[in-house]
Amino acid sequence: MVTLQDVQDAAKRIEGVAHRTPxxxxxxxxxxxGAEVYLKAEHLQRIGAFKFRGAYNAIRRLTPEQLRRGIAxxxxxxxxxxxxxxxxxxxxxxxIVMPEDxxxxxxxxxxxxxxxxxxxxxxxxxxEEIGNRLAAERGLALIPPYEHPDxxxxxxxxxxxxxxxxxxxxxxxxxxxxxxxxAGSAIAAKGSQPGIRVIGVEPEAGNDTFLxxxxxxxxxxxxPRTIADGQAAxxxxxxxxxxxxxxxxxIVLVSDEEIRDALRFAVDRLKQVMEPSGATGLAALLxxxxxxxxxxxxxxxxxxNVGAARLAELIA
Amino acid sequence: MVTLQDVQDAAKRIEGVAHRTPxxxxxxxxxxxGAEVYLKAEHLQRIGAFKFRGAYNAIRRLTPEQLRRGIAxxxxxxxxxxxxxxxxxxxxxxxIVMPEDxxxxxxxxxxxxxxxxxxxxxxxxxxEEIGNRLAAERGLALIPPYEHPDxxxxxxxxxxxxxxxxxxxxxxxxxxxxxxxxAGSAIAAKGSQPGIRVIGVEPEAGNDTFLxxxxxxxxxxxxPRTIADGQAAxxxxxxxxxxxxxxxxxIVLVSDEEIRDALRFAVDRLKQVMEPSGATGLAALLxxxxxxxxxxxxxxxxxxNVGAARLAELIA
Numbered sequence: 055m056v057t058l059q060d061v062q063d064a065a066k067r068i069e070g071v072a073h074r075t076p077x078x079x080x081x082x083x084x085x086x087x088g089a090e091v092y093l094k095a096e097h098l099q100r101i102g103a104f105k106f107r108g109a110y111n112a113i114r115r116l117t118p119e120q121l122r123r124g125i126a127x128x129x130x131x132x133x134x135x136x137x138x139x140x141x142x143x144x145x146x147x148x149x150i151v152m153p154e155d156x157x158x159x160x161x162x163x164x165x166x167x168x169x170x171x172x173x174x175x176x177x178x179x180x181x182e183e184i185g186n187r188l189a190a191e192r193g194l195a196l197i198p199p200y201e202h203p204d205x206x207x208x209x210x211x212x213x214x215x216x217x218x219x220x221x222x223x224x225x226x227x228x229x230x231x232x233x234x235x236x237a238g239s240a241i242a243a244k245g246s247q248p249g250i251r252v253i254g255v256e257p258e259a260g261n262d263t264f265l266x267x268x269x270x271x272x273x274x275x276x277x278p279r280t281i282a283d284g285q286a287a288x289x290x291x292x293x294x295x296x297x298x299x300x301x302x303x304x305i306v307l308v309s310d311e312e313i314r315d316a317l318r319f320a321v322d323r324l325k326q327v328m329e330p331s332g333a334t335g336l337a338a339l340l341x342x343x344x345x346x347x348x349x350x351x352x353x354x355x356x357x358x359n360v361g362a363a364r365l366a367e368l369i370a
Numbered sequence: 371m372v373t374l375q376d377v378q379d380a381a382k383r384i385e386g387v388a389h390r391t392p393x394x395x396x397x398x399x400x401x402x403x404g405a406e407v408y409l410k411a412e413h414l415q416r417i418g419a420f421k422f423r424g425a426y427n428a429i430r431r432l433t434p435e436q437l438r439r440g441i442a443x444x445x446x447x448x449x450x451x452x453x454x455x456x457x458x459x460x461x462x463x464x465x466i467v468m469p470e471d472x473x474x475x476x477x478x479x480x481x482x483x484x485x486x487x488x489x490x491x492x493x494x495x496x497x498e499e500i501g502n503r504l505a506a507e508r509g510l511a512l513i514p515p516y517e518h519p520d521x522x523x524x525x526x527x528x529x530x531x532x533x534x535x536x537x538x539x540x541x542x543x544x545x546x547x548x549x550x551x552x553a554g555s556a557i558a559a560k561g562s563q564p565g566i567r568v569i570g571v572e573p574e575a576g577n578d579t580f581l582x583x584x585x586x587x588x589x590x591x592x593x594p595r596t597i598a599d600g601q602a603a604x605x606x607x608x609x610x611x612x613x614x615x616x617x618x619x620x621i622v623l624v625s626d627e628e629i630r631d632a633l634r635f636a637v638d639r640l641k642q643v644m645e646p647s648g649a650t651g652l653a654a655l656l657x658x659x660x661x662x663x664x665x666x667x668x669x670x671x672x673x674x675n676v677g678a679a680r681l682a683e684l685i686a
Contacts, residue, residue, distance in 0.1 A: 098641060321677075325644075326641060326642065362637040365637055
């Protein structure tokens with residue numbers, strides 16, 4: 055079980071290390087949506103995504119002996135950088151298992167934080183198995199991307215900060231990938247404002263949590279083909295789903311074209327760069343996916359790691 | 371003459387109407403430049419650029435009779451939106467003279483604030499003459515884009531806010547177009563921190579202020595061909611140059627390719643969208659144009675109105 059107290063403890067643990075990201079407002083957005091919208095800008099978090107919160111909280115809770123031995127993680131995305139930077143901040147070492155075709159810029163970012171990178175073939179290898187084996191062989195603490203109470207509690211701190219700043223909200227929109235961000239967000243939100251609606255957003259092609267909530271059990275979909283690469287998990291996590299099936303009120307779906315529209319809106323009107331997964335909450339709002347429309351809506355903008363060349367393709 | 375007191379008065383006048391824009395920091399940027407860099411985020415100002423400050427301040431100072439009659443202005447860019455919005459905020463009407471080939475989105479934005487648009491052929495018409503004639507015929511108050519003490523004082527409020535927030539800075543980098551922003555910034559900066567270096571940034575092709583300062587008098591260059599369309603003035607303003615020749619320590623030049631690099635850096639690392647003119651200060655820093663390098667540097671990011679499709683071209 056992860057509780058509001060765990061999220062509050064995590065908030066103290068990350069204070070002064072993670073950024074307290076700003077809450078962005080836009081008159082144009084409010085007018086377009088017809089509601090008051092509060093955007094929690096996790097694309098401005100360290101490493102460019104909320105993932106730093108959970109990774110740092112989890113690593114910070116390890117014993118001195120574990121910190122001495124070091125960390126292992128597997129990720130092709132933001133969790134890799136989050137673990138690498140957290141390890142560096144806490145004076146320990148990290149080994150990150152990453153696909154060998156990971157873009158050079160992401161490999162460089164992880165290496166730049168001093169982490170060791172172990173690559174594998176994503177078509178033939180199993181990253182979890184490689185990560186677990188490395189951890190066992192070298193005595194490393196494995197920090198998974200979402201299936202871990204301390205990671206979930208850390209991710210919940212973004213919603214906690216948002217609600218502290220806004221006061222009462224009627225609804226909170228949160229992108230859903232493996233489910234760690236929304237699980238932590240739901241714990242923070244329902245714990246501090248019981249009446250709030252917690253609404254997850256998935257890309258249409260990666261609707262595994264939508265289907266799982268409808269079925270009442272974890273459902274696996276085909277590996278999603280979507281521009282929202284941070285939400286391409288084919289099945290919810292076991293731990294995250296056990297939380298989300300209790301606390302998440304609804305999942306809404308957005309198409310890749312709606313996500314592109316949100317990226318363009320973010321550029322044109324907000325002057326902000328979001329990655330596709332980071333913009334799904336905004337996309338749901340702009341596409342009118344909320345019915346009835348709440349009056350005061352919080353949205354977690356989960357990340358902004360897209361790269362200039364890729365962004366150019368997406369918004370052209 | 372425009373004084374620090376005028377800028378301080380302008381700051382009171384725009385308070386609660388203009389945004390007090392954030393000052394952005396980036397560890398990556400500091401490490402890359404080798405200095406502490408403070409970015410004043412005027413791309414997050416209302417209408418997406420600093421221009422709102424000067425236009426609002428100038429219109430706010432008109433008499434009730436002038437406000438009853440209405441405003442005239444000429445601009446193809448951010449000043450048009452700034453005057454249109456300011457007029458709407460102050461309950462008056464505005465007529466804006468704009469080239470007939472202005473992009474639809476900019477015309478729509480100006481019209482959206484309730485302003486009347488008068489178009490002209492930019493190859494055969496003279497916008498100043500049309501603006502002056504309209505103002506005379508209809509009894510309107512003409513608000514020029516930079517040749518006006520109240521406009522200059524208003525533009526200076528961005529630097530004033532920046533320096534209030536940062537305390538001591540060694541240098542302030544400011545984009546130079548017609549010279550209104552840097553004139554106001556220099557008055558605010560030298561007035562509150564006499565030792566500060568005020569450094570202007572121009573695109574290489576639009577180096578009219580650079581040449582004018584070297585010559586000690588206003589020089590006219592060929593109409594600049596540069597992606598920094600907000601800095602395409604071929605000659606400094608008379609009033610602005612009279613201020614800038616006293617207060618500006620230096621002008622540095624950046625190439626279009628260096629501006630593109632800055633736009634990409636802003637997207638990749640800052641997750642911010644800047645327009646080319648808005649990013650020239652950042653471009654100068656990233657290109658290593660400051661020698662010796664000051665330890666604490668403020669930069670005015672002057673605007674972010676670029677449009678998604680155009681940004682895609684610029685950063686591809």
